[in-house]
Amino acid sequence: MGQTAVRTLRADAERSVRVILEAAERVLAEDPGASMEQIAATAGVARTTIHRRFANRQALIEALASSAARQLAQAVDDGRPDTAPPLVAMHRITANVLQVKGAWAFALELPTEPGSEAAVLQQHIARRCITVLERARADKLIDEAADLDWVRRVYYALLRESLQDDPAGADPDALAARVIDTLLQGAGPRA
Amino acid sequence: MGQTAVRTLRADAERSVRVILEAAERVLAEDPGASMEQIAATAGVARTTIHRRFANRQALIEALASSAARQLAQAVDDGRPDTAPPLVAMHRITANVLQVKGAWAFALELPTEPGSEAAVLQQHIARRCITVLERARADKLIDEAADLDWVRRVYYALLRESLQDDPAGADPDALAARVIDTLLQGAGPRA
DNA sequence: GTGAACTGCAACAGGTCTGATGCGGATATG
DNA sequence: CATATCCGCATCAGACCTGTTGCAGTTCAC
Numbered sequence: 444m445g446q447t448a449v450r451t452l453r454a455d456a457e458r459s460v461r462v463i464l465e466a467a468e469r470v471l472a473e474d475p476g477a478s479m480e481q482i483a484a485t486a487g488v489a490r491t492t493i494h495r496r497f498a499n500r501q502a503l504i505e506a507l508a509s510s511a512a513r514q515l516a517q518a519v520d521d522g523r524p525d526t527a528p529p530l531v532a533m534h535r536i537t538a539n540v541l542q543v544k545g546a547w548a549f550a551l552e553l554p555t556e557p558g559s560e561a562a563v564l565q566q567h568i569a570r571r572c573i574t575v576l577e578r579a580r581a582d583k584l585i586d587e588a589a590d591l592d593w594v595r596r597v598y599y600a601l602l603r604e605s606l607q608d609d610p611a612g613a614d615p616d617a618l619a620a621r622v623i624d625t626l627l628q629g630a631g632p633r634a
Numbered sequence: 635m636g637q638t639a640v641r642t643l644r645a646d647a648e649r650s651v652r653v654i655l656e657a658a659e660r661v662l663a664e665d666p667g668a669s670m671e672q673i674a675a676t677a678g679v680a681r682t683t684i685h686r687r688f689a690n691r692q693a694l695i696e697a698l699a700s701s702a703a704r705q706l707a708q709a710v711d712d713g714r715p716d717t718a719p720p721l722v723a724m725h726r727i728t729a730n731v732l733q734v735k736g737a738w739a740f741a742l743e744l745p746t747e748p749g750s751e752a753a754v755l756q757q758h759i760a761r762r763c764i765t766v767l768e769r770a771r772a773d774k775l776i777d778e779a780a781d782l783d784w785v786r787r788v789y790y791a792l793l794r795e796s797l798q799d800d801p802a803g804a805d806p807d808a809l810a811a812r813v814i815d816t817l818l819q820g821a822g823p824r825a
Numbered sequence: 826g827t828g829a830a831c832t833g834c835a836a837c838a839g840g841t842c843t844g845a846t847g848c849g850g851a852t853a854t855g
Numbered sequence: 856c857a858t859a860t861c862c863g864c865a866t867c868a869g870a871c872c873t874g875t876t877g878c879a880g881t882t883c884a885c
Contacts (some may be wrong), residue, residue, distance in 0.1 A: 643861095679863090
């Protein structure tokens with residue numbers, strides 16, 4: 444809980460926070476041990492400005508994780524996981540998530556502190572994911588005996604792998620299609 | 635190339651190198667930014683001893699990566715990827731690799747310097763992997779139209795995911811079976 | 826337009842880490 | 856057993872990073 448909006452920030456201050464978080468993502472993704480100075484330089488901001496907004500390094504990182512997790516949760520909910528047909532929801536969610544994860548890869552791989560906002564959001568997302576998988580199973584898209592927790596982990600792993608080489612390369616819909624296809628059919632011969 | 639065995643080390647020195655590398659793996663896995671002091675303490679060795687064997691932090695890490703990569707290459711070759719029936723080879727290799735990757739998870743996830751020994755070994759391993767997949771495809775275990783490079787990456791991702799929760803928990807053969815099954819069939823309904 | 830909020834700059838203190846050195850004592854090896 | 860090798864310990868200098876403070880100048884917001 445770095446600084447839970449004690450009072451509404453002025454417009455320029457809000458902008459500072461945004462550019463700092465974006466810079467932190469870029470810099471830390473390349474070198475997780477990078478200094479505040481490097482983050483500040485990338486953000487085009489003085490180091491002291493960072494310390495004014497974030498009490499310390501950890502607070503900055505927690506804010507980064509929370510911010511990214513909120514965007515990810517939004518991306519999932521936008522796919523209407525509870526109402527859309529399972530296969531459609533899976534596709535839409537996958538494409539959305541790939542976009543967000545591509546932009547916030549470091550922040551979203553961060554280990555979450557048990558009680559933190561990021562952790563709560565991640566759990567919420569995981570539940571949504573399980574829900575969709577259950578609906579897919581009910582539609583015979585997934586084997587009845589499948590361990591959905593394992594399926595969900597495989598799904599996460601496929602998402603991660605998809606983003607490894609294509610930072611912003613291919614069409615997100617094409618990547619999403621490959622992920623879903625691999626998840627449901629594997630590499631074996633098609634029917 | 636930290637110190638490419640200029641001269642054969644004395645038996646106790648060789649042992650020191652081993653315990654240092656093992657400690658480095660354990661400590662850095664938990665905190666990649668851990669200090670040499672912490673590694674030394676875990677190894678039960680003075681910090682100066684580490685500096686005597688490894689010129690600097692980077693040399694230690696490269697040695698760690700090389701050592702782990704050698705063991706991994708051995709684990710792959712032990713599965714007879716060129717001669718055993720593809721499915722058998724895949725099983726054996728997967729079980730072997732899970733063992734080694736479980737013990738050297740940090741070292742094997744390290745980004746490899748382009749020309750380094752570790753990089754060369756990783757490429758060798760990747761080629762072996764592709765070879766096995768080609769043989770599996772020839773046996774109709776894998777779809778004819780499949781992109782084997784993608785299949786290999788999915789395979790790697792499944793291995794990684796398998797090791798996430800079970801540090802040394804379940805039977806490696808059971809984990810291997812699940813990995814292969816998921817790779818070839820995905821989560822969809824069984825035939 | 827006025828005041829509060831925000832920023833950059835400079836400087837400081839405190840801490841941690843690295844890599845090096847020298848020495849006395851222990852240990853392996855032939 | 857003789858000696859080259861190895862280790863632990865104490866110590867050092869240098870570098871880097873963090874978090875803080877004060878001030879002067881700019882910018883938003885009412």
